[in-house]
Amino acid sequence: MSTERPGWAPDDVDLDRPNAARVYDYLLGGSANFAKDREFAGRLLEIAPDAAKLARGNRAFLRRAVNYCLRHGIRQFLDIGSGIPTVGNVHEITQRTEPSARVVYVDVEPVAVAHTELMLAGNENAGVVRGELLEADELLGSEPVRRLLNLDEPVAVLMVSVLHFLGGNEPYGAVARYVDAMASGSYLVISHIAAEDSEEQSQARNLYQKDAVPIVGRTRAELAGFFAGMELVEPGVVWTPEWHPEASDVVVEPQLSRGLVAVGRKP
Template sequence: MDRPTWAPAGVDMERPSAARVYDYWLGGSHNFAADRMLAEQALRLVPDMPEITRANRAFLRRAVRYCLDQGIRQFLDLGSGIPTVGNVHEVAQQVAPETRVVYVDSDPVAVAHSRALLEGNDLTGVVHADATRVDDVLGAPQARRLLDPDQPLAVLMVALLHFVPDSADPAGMIARYRAAGAHGSHLVISHGTDVTGPDMGRAAVKELYERSTTPLCLREPADVTALFAGYELVEPGVVYLPQWRPEETDRPEPNPERFGMLAGVGRTP
């Protein structure tokens, strides 16, 4: 397989990545044949997957705007993925131009394109790191330059934690990020679940991801809620993607559980 000019050296083009599969579902072009193959196999099992990814991006935008309304002016986007329309800095800086955003991803393609997109924007930075390695993230020069530990911080874990196994101690990781911000910091989570609503092939999708660099770890709703320990949950709590503070222009979703993803926002007391 020929390596595209945009692909960083050393990237394994034969092994799919969650960030590049997600990019494909959103209509992006920065993915390899292996990513497209996994994405298409998943689509045959869960045809609504592109709609689910769009709903997840819409939740991200609503959550960012909510955090801005609460006075947050710095964001840490963990597992940020490949840049697409409606990134955090685009949403935030339209409302508050002084907002600072640090993007973090372990996928070198995502990092390379984020850096190209953000060149010249001094209020944004990109860190190439595994989000579970908290010291590497918070100690990175871009994070130290842009994030003020004396100010409230919004930590975004959108479609991230279902790629973090229990063995990596996601609760402990969240607690360490919580300590990086002042009183009034926020945590934003969306997370896949496999126990509510129709199965829609999620078990088979989980098996597909075992072949990727990012196996799935779907969790029960109670376990997702437990990840907000140390935070006060913002109304309406942990709900399905379309149910979290929909906008007035959003069409009511009669079957929100079909999305198979939960969402919530918490605030440090």
């Protein structure tokens, strides 16, 4: 049994099994990860040497999408599957432009929640919930959501790099529940691993299947299915670097990003 348990790590964290959120934190250059996470990331980088660059590209999409929502009047954000805090968190992006913007983070990983609680100390316009994306009613009824978000007004619901950890049809029903709860003029933001048959992609999926959390790639049509009843923002479902690119972004050939993204608006 590993003894590498820092004081900030909750007691129920399994240090002997890699975790997808902590691996992502490591790829982004964070420090809230353990030896097993770093070992797993090392094997992933052997298979997919650009994995860290792709993680940063996904983070850049989050920034662009949040800024798009801000420009279109959104002042409240629900970030589901928010992960471990790193540079460019949603409340940092939003409150830099609009100090009164309200943000609720949601994650199932206890390390992510513990770090988010520390980061948000003293911030009255942001909160965190430990919860599951699939438990929509419980999450929407949680105290931080009820206290900080008014679902009678437009909201942006962010599901960035989380839905590919959930297989089958159940996620479609859960996402539909969030959309139903949104007011007209709200936005849904999704990024997702693409369904590809490359050797690299297959090996990476097998690695996650064996040691962390299974990953389910989805096609463009399958990703579009999450936006039923919504209007897709141009340019629709595209490779990660193709959605409203900015000059400061990491340059990645679109298809090599391995990820599909889209933003939808509720009429």
